[in-house]
Amino acid sequence: MGRTVVRAARPQEQAETDALVGAAFSAEPPRRRTPDGPGTAEPIARVAVDEDTGRVLATAVARPTGQWWGGRRVPAAALAGVAVDLTARGRGVGRALVADTFAAAREAGASLVALIPSTHAFYRGAGCGVAGRRSVYAIGTHDLRALPRDRSLTHREATAQDAPRVAELVAAHGARTNGVLDHDERTGSAVPYVAERDGAVVGWCALGRRPVRPGHGGNYAVVVHDLVGADPAAELGLWRDLAADEPSAREVHALVRPGGLLEQHLPRQTEVVEDATWMLGLLDVPAALAARGYPHGLTGRVVLDVTGHGVLTLDVTDGRGTVTPGGTPSVRVGPADLASLYAGHLDPLTARHAGLLHGDDHAVGLLRTLLAGPPAVLDRPF
Ligand SMILES: CC(C)(COP(=O)(O)OP(=O)(O)OC[C@H]1O[C@@H](n2cnc3c(N)ncnc32)[C@H](O)[C@@H]1OP(=O)(O)O)[C@@H](O)C(=O)NCCC(=O)NCCS
Incomplete structure (x- = not known):
């Protein structure tokens, strides 16, 4: 293996970088990345390449965003898809790639980097510390009926025109709490909806589905990728309306913010189905x-x-x-x-x-x- 150089990824390398990410994380063949929505900042894609053969050995992507801390939005980058080829691991390739990607993100204006690590030690070495947890709970669909209904809400699928208003809702939510990232229009396979009251958009959610857990019944579980309301009635009303999927869905899998509105209104303890730490780095x-x-x-x-x-x-x-x-x-x-x-x-x-x-x-x-x-x-x- 020759000398490794780290540089910007080229469009024609997409298949190679997808294959690396698939090999590192998935039991399935990799899917193509969803295309960027309008207005989404250009991601910073970096690769490490074997100089002799030109083979791509590692890939990383940092997406420019903002993150809310203490009521203010701090320019940030979200790091994803860090993958080093199995044959190139343990030689400092990952470290060089991440350092280079952080430098590129800093140059693009980011002061922070947020990421969900698969290994703490590797990112701690890159200057990042654990910043919090992301706990996804299985909520009984029936339990959502205990939440107050907002009968003034109507729902429809979101369009590109809703993006500025949804970004406004997300920013207002961010100003009240910590760690919230900018609204991102890309929802992958999840379907984005908005809730309206008197013709004004007062809520947004992105919903997907996943197979039921063994022994839990129903045809599918609803996955809430994102949900924001302009006011408590709209937010709780959006959660309440997910009960409409019963009985096909007996469970709703969603991130429950500690001390948040949903936690306060749920009638019983729920079960964690996914739990992860997330990490933060101060790039500047x-x-x-x-x-x-x-x-x-x-x-x-x-x-x-x-x-x-x-x-x-x-x-x-x-x-x-x-x-x-x-x-x-x-x-x-x-x-x-x-x-x-x-x-x-x-x-x-x-x-x-x-x-x-x-x-x-x-x-x-x-x-x-x-x-x-x-x-x-x-x-x-x-
Ligand atoms: C994690 C990964 C990116 C590391 O890449 P790498 O090129 O092997 O790492 P490096 O050789 O640059 O190691 C840098 C430092 O991190 C440490 N490190 C690397 N992988 C580690 C692991 N799995 N657990 C603990 N420490 C690890 C190394 O020991 C080294 O520290 P040291 O110099 O003090 O010994 C790579 O193993 C990989 O692609 N894994 C699968 C996908 C993944 O987990 N991606 C990251 C999560 S988003």
Whole structure:
């Protein structure tokens, strides 16, 4: 095997990169990727190639998006489809490819990268930390009947014209919570619907189906890929209307946001059918710290010594932060752990107890307050 070069993927390499992704993740032959919808930012596709033979050894795609933190949208990238050929693993190809893809995403303006890892250690080495969980529950379709119905809602399939309004709904949802990605019109095999009230779009969902789990009955399970409402009545009404699939569907598989509306209204405990962690990386540490929102009514300064990134002073006032280089450090932390702290997933006191962070009580307490928020859920598919 010759020297490996990492570069932008070429359109004629699509079949090779699809085959790599299929070989890495699927028991099935790979499907073609769904085409990008209108207005979707161009993905950053990178490959590692054997210089002698021209063979594609590895592939990665970063899709530009935005992610909501503390009420503000931070420019981000969603990383997907990282796959290294079996014969090329364990030689640093994956590491070089991911570093190159992160650099390209940063150059394109992203301050953060979000991903669902199959292996934590590999991404931790690339500067990413665990940011939260994504728990998909099997909800009894019948149980959804306990939710309040919004009889003013009507449903229809979404069209491309709905995209700006749906993006607005997603942004309003993002401003209230952490980890939400921009609306993406591509829904793969899922069917997108909008809900209207008095002629105005007040909700959106993307629904798919999957085979029933053994012993659970019905003809199929409904899979909720995305669901957002403009107000609590619209959101709960959308969930409630999924009960219409009963009895063909006895279960609805959906991400249940901890502390969210659905969790509050479900009549009983549900069963987790999929659970994964997701990870966050700060591609540009000062920009990421400056772009997010912080709690209002709080003024404070933390001087961070971030391993490999130097010393940064973060001043927060009125919900905004400014970052300047230098200062006398009050906290010392590595980039992967800083990403977990940024996400509110790793508590600064716990981090200090574990030896992942060094700092005095004042700085640690302030950091805890600055980065506290609702559990961060990566709740847009990508
Ligand atoms: C995970 C994957 C991308 C790693 O690629 P690779 O080229 O073999 O990795 P590298 O040789 O660059 O390894 C970089 C570092 O990550 C570590 N690493 C790699 N794979 C690992 C694994 N499965 N578990 C734990 N650590 C791993 C390596 O030990 C190395 O660290 P070290 O230098 O401290 O030893 C590759 O094995 C792969 O394609 N797997 C299947 C698909 C997948 O899991 N993709 C990523 C998830 S989205």
